[in-house]
Amino acid sequence: MKLQWAKEIAEFIDPTNVKVDEPLNKYTMTKLGGPADVFVMAETEEQAGQVVKYARKNNVPIFLLGNGSNMVIRDGGIRGIVLNLSKLDQIHIDGTTVYAQSGALIIDVSRAAAAESLTGLEFSCGIPGSVGGAMAMNAGAYGGEINDVIESCKVLTQEGDVIVLSKEELELGYRKSIIQSQGFYALSSIFQLQKGNKQEIDATIEDFTFKRTSKQPLEFPSAGSVFKRPPGMFAGKLIQDSELQGKGVGGAEVSTKHAGFIINKDNATATDYIETIRMVQKVVKEKFDVELETEVRIVGEDAVPTK
Template identity: 70%
Template sequence: MTIEKWVSDLAQMVNPQNIKCNESLKQYTMTKLGGNADVFVMPETEEEAANIVKYAYENNVPLLMLGNGSNMVVRDGGVRGIVIHFAKLDRIDIDGEMVIAQSGALIKEVSKLAAAQALTGFEFACGIPGSIGGAMAMNAGAYGGEIKDVIVDCTVLTPTGERIVLSKDELELAYRKSVITKKGYYVLNAKFHLAKGDQEEIDAKIADLTFQRESKQPLEYPSAGSVFKRPPGYFAGKLIQDSQLQGKGVGGAEVSTKHAGFIINKNNATATDYIETIHMVQRVVKEKFNVDLELEVKIVGED
């Protein structure tokens, strides 16, 4: 099958204006890195999303789901096949203490809307830059809170396009992993249970967490956030800092001088620069401390 055939078939399922060929993925990732997607498609409904997933499966077309691109590094050669982007699936509904958010909704927007309704439990997410889909897949967390603390259930598509609902236990949420990543599911929406709280306390907590984030993280540069998972018994940022790697990097990529756990796109870096900087950090930390730094970010695409 040709790219033209994919586009023609997809145009029967979604608005043709939501299909793009040879689309640069730089504008869809927080690192501002990466090559082009053969075909880029944005479903407007969950049914459209299911049809695309089913089509890719039945026709053996490679399919990559892209959320807010906050936890993903796309290689310079881009992505073959179809990239499905859920940005238009961004509805957030609040009913009492229940919050239902679609995959493309930004997690910090869910936190903001919950806070506006005096609902507590989601303050931890006020500064997380990802989407609900990515947050579910990685069991996103910050400042002592994580998705598994508030999740009720999650509706996903299997790789064949079948829609199923997974309970909290079925999601197998653990530190930066879930059954979603293990089985290659695509998140459609998630339901959270929060609690009524004191408006002033919620606002104060969000203000405090926002200050902590803005004062400690290099938000002025494109980055994928925390690049590495926390190794058992250590902190990745401390190991990198103690390895004297801050300010060092390859090409336009650099280990942040503000937060050692971040690798920033400081000066028109390529994805190759960024990935080589990651490997340099892993190599030096292994040599100095005999600790293997495992990636929290996902690297996709071709060189």
């Protein structure tokens, strides 16, 4: 069936952007993940809508993959269609209004805003995700979050219809949104910022960037911060106090630089990574009676055991 899906999608998508059995470890920050049955890169919002409608009409599972910064794809990969919007990366600024398509990196949007002396997005200068991913999880750092600056977001529904959601309709909360809960596909966002002092904006970005590079294990592939912050606590501190840094399963390891990160240190498999997550959850629960909830998404299927 996947060959048929690919052939039919290639009738309205450039065939070079439609791939069968494409390894997804090429598209994730962890460098983990098995193959997609059919991998499709849309070049326009209209094409994205066509792919979603095709999947709906033909009852084919479809999964939206951004830049893979906050997820772990299992070793068996993902069945059906994996839709990638990384080519939708336009950024436009008009006064204090910033328009960004969902495939643009939120870091690039932050830099573009800073270049125009716009303040409000400095917090995102170190978030290694796309605008779409940042919208879906209301990404935040250093005391700021998407909810502080978003005006509206254009999304595709699971039926392939395009709707525009206001800030209130997005239902943004701690690492959640209606985009995530309803399975919508973010297409583009409009941010409302304020004019600021460019020197101060640049200094803030430089400070945040230094904190990120000095404290996070950026030299290794990882999914970023793995766990949500428990109320009144810090996941990294709980993990550190559980003496789990440097420990892991297979090629995956709890970072010695930042306990909130799990790194792909030595050709880890997704199974190694996931089992390390489970190990951390188990030990922290035993030591502190705290249930660590994952911030990263774990998706896809386990690999079929070889005989």
